[in-house]
Amino acid sequence: MAIQEVDPLKYGDALQVYEADAGPKFASIVRRYLTSLDDPDAGNHDQTFTHYLGRLEKAEMARGTVDLHRRAIRAFYRKFGMAPPAARGWEFDSEAESRRPALDAQLVADLIAAAKDGTLTARQTCILALTTIYGMRAEEVSRVQERDLDRVGCRIFVRTAKKGVRRWFWLPEEVQRWLQREWPETNANRVEKAFVSIWGQVLEIPRPPRTGWHAIRRGLVVALKDAGVPEEDRERFMRWKVKGGMVQLYSRPNVLVGAQGEAPARTEGDEGSRAYDEAIWQNHPWLYLWR
Numbered sequence: 001m002a003i004q005e006v007d008p009l010k011y012g013d014a015l016q017v018y019e020a021d022a023g024p025k026f027a028s029i030v031r032r033y034l035t036s037l038d039d040p041d042a043g044n045h046d047q048t049f050t051h052y053l054g055r056l057e058k059a060e061m062a063r064g065t066v067d068l069h070r071r072a073i074r075a076f077y078r079k080f081g082m083a084p085p086a087a088r089g090w091e092f093d094s095e096a097e098s099r100r101p102a103l104d105a106q107l108v109a110d111l112i113a114a115a116k117d118g119t120l121t122a123r124q125t126c127i128l129a130l131t132t133i134y135g136m137r138a139e140e141v142s143r144v145q146e147r148d149l150d151r152v153g154c155r156i157f158v159r160t161a162k163k164g165v166r167r168w169f170w171l172p173e174e175v176q177r178w179l180q181r182e183w184p185e186t187n188a189n190r191v192e193k194a195f196v197s198i199w200g201q202v203l204e205i206p207r208p209p210r211t212g213w214h215a216i217r218r219g220l221v222v223a224l225k226d227a228g229v230p231e232e233d234r235e236r237f238m239r240w241k242v243k244g245g246m247v248q249l250y251s252r253p254n255v256l257v258g259a260q261g262e263a264p265a266r267t268e269g270d271e272g273s274r275a276y277d278e279a280i281w282q283n284h285p286w287l288y289l290w291r
Contacts, residue, residue, distance in 0.1 A: 018076050023189030029072040049073070049085035064099060067092040101211045101262065102218035102253035105285060107203075108132055110259065112289045114202040115178070122180060124198050127191060127213075129178045132286045134169060135217040135238055137161050138191040146183050151176060155272035164239040168272030170281065174290040208255065208262045215257060220286070221250040227283035237280045 011034055019027035036052060037045075056066045070092075074084035092098075112132060115125040130136045130144070139161035148157040149171070156171045195212045217238075224234050235247040255262050274281055281287070 014076070014080055018079060020187070021079075022072070022075070023187050023192075025189055026072045026075075029069050030076045033069070033073050045085035046088055050088045050090065053087050053090060063092060067098075099210050099255060100218060100249075100253045101208055101215045101255040101257050102222055103211075103215045104219065104256050104258040105223060107258050108216065108219060108286055109289055111198065111202055112286065114198075116290070119201060120198060123184070124194055125178050126180045127194050128198065129175050129290060131213050131216045132220065133172075133175050133284070133290070134158060135220040136213075137188075137217065138195075138213045139188040141191045141213070142186045142188045144183050149179060149183075150272075153272065158239065160239045163241055165236075165241055167239065168270075170272060170274040170277065172274075172281070172287060172290075174287055178290060203259075205259070205261050208257055211257055211262075215253075218250050218253045221247065222253060223285035224280065224283065225251045227285055229279050229283050233277065233279040237277050 015027055015031055015034075018030060033049075033052060037048065053066055053070055056069060057063065061069075067090075070087055070090065077084035111128060114120055115128050120128065127141055130141055134156075136158060137160075140158055143159040143161075144156075148159070150156070150168075151171070154171045154173075154176070155168045157168050158166065160166050192212055196207065199207045199211075221234060221238060224237075225231075231247055234251075238247065238250070240246040255264065270276055
């Protein structure tokens with residue numbers, strides 16, 4: 001598990017590489033953990049790692065945040081070919097315990113209206129178009145390159161995060177005109193900050209905790225379900241590799257964020273062509289808003 005396994009990288013160098021890929025938020029989580037270790041290269045870290053997460057929880061850190069630390073630290077080790085430490089006895093039920101906000105349709109409509117009337121910058125509008133139409137994660141938006149946009153063929157390639165299925169999507173005319181001609185180099189952290197900025201420019205209500213681009217992603221899944229789109233079509237469109245679990249989880253957000261604030265949610269051929277996701281395009285709840 002020692003960092004020498006990825007020589008010539010040392011921990012400081014590895015953190016720089018990790019930060020460039022995952023962003024400063026996750027790098028700071030890993031840095032905090034490594035700093036707490038007396039000897040990062042010493043033996044099996046399972047017990048140390050378990051005690052570390054326990055201290056975070058005793059310090060009244062939310063369990064969902066503690067689990068985020070657990071996942072970020074393990075991802076760091078895996079990235080450099082090291083066996084990640086395991087948290088003995090740690091269990092976190094993301095469905096029962098985590099906060100899963102989703103934006104309601106009216107709030108999404110308000111954001112899109114602000115983009116179209118010039119309230120938002122061209123870059124903000126571009127990001128909003130990608131997230132509301134394709135439910136793209138911040139990391140996926142940050143990966144978009146000029147070569148991924150085929151205007152002649154009317155399609156866009158989505159480089160998925162979290163081992164999802166990378167694929168082409170049909171690119172409707174309504175969306176094309178809002179997308180940039182050049183794609184600046186960026187990272188997920190900057191894309192997330194764009195959401196915070198957009199919220200402050202457009203909405204007068206405080207932004208609820210954990211409400212970012214992922215709340216739009218959840219909102220899209222819920223809206224597609226309400227429109228009667230079959231689960232298989234939703235699953236394929238959202239690029240999930242594992243069948244069943246994720247589409248059901250995303251279809252059940254536990255917080256609904258609207259113009260009046262937040263409230264508990266109700267619980268209930270060619271891949272680049274329009275025809276490939278026909279059920280989606282016939283029922284997409286927000287595509288028409290971009291006309």
